[in-house]
Amino acid sequence: MRAHQILVLSVAVLISACVSLGPRSVVPYGDMSKISGVPVERLQRGHGIYLTQCGQCHELVKPEDLKVADWRLVMPGMCWNAGLAHADEALLLEYVLAAKSLDEGKKKALPNGRAL
Numbered sequence: 001m002r003a004h005q006i007l008v009l010s011v012a013v014l015i016s017a018c019v020s021l022g023p024r025s026v027v028p029y030g031d032m033s034k035i036s037g038v039p040v041e042r043l044q045r046g047h048g049i050y051l052t053q054c055g056q057c058h059e060l061v062k063p064e065d066l067k068v069a070d071w072r073l074v075m076p077g078m079c080w081n082a083g084l085a086h087a088d089e090a091l092l093l094e095y096v097l098a099a100k101s102l103d104e105g106k107k108k109a110l111p112n113g114r115a116l
């Protein structure tokens with residue numbers, strides 16, 4: 001595959017990811033970073049990997065859809081599926097768990113226990 005074809009393909013993947021996620025894909029990296037203790041820059045990189053690599057074979061599975069223990073179990077195999085390096089796997093897991101903890105933090109913050 002030539003370089004420009006790869007570029008066109010990745011732009012198409014990015015656009016379709018944005019369209020399918022809609023307005024909820026605006027990620028509050030700052031809050032996520034505060035709750036999880038992971039630097040914003042690492043969260044952004046992890047999120048980028050998530051959007052581009054994890055919706056290739058199936059719909060993106062949302063961080064809140066799986067328990068923490070299940071994410072830890074599933075992630076190595078899925079990263080292998082996507083052909084990711086271990087460093088990228090670490091970024092991805094940090095992002096997913098941080099997004100999940102943000103969601104749970106918000107749930108706890110609301111008196112009726114509802115998610116935002």
Ligand code: HEC
Pocket residue numbers: 050053054055056057058061066074075078079081082092
């Ligand atoms: C090469 C194709 C492929 C890629 C790329 C891929 N997956 Fe999957 N994924 C599958 C298949 C096939 C299944 C269902 C069978 C299985 O569990 O192995 C699945 C299932 C899952 C599940 C469901 C597990 C459950 O028990 O509900 C999760 C979560 C998941 N993938 C996350 C991811 C994430 C995160 C990424 C990005 C690193 C990713 N996948 C990339 C093929 C892929």
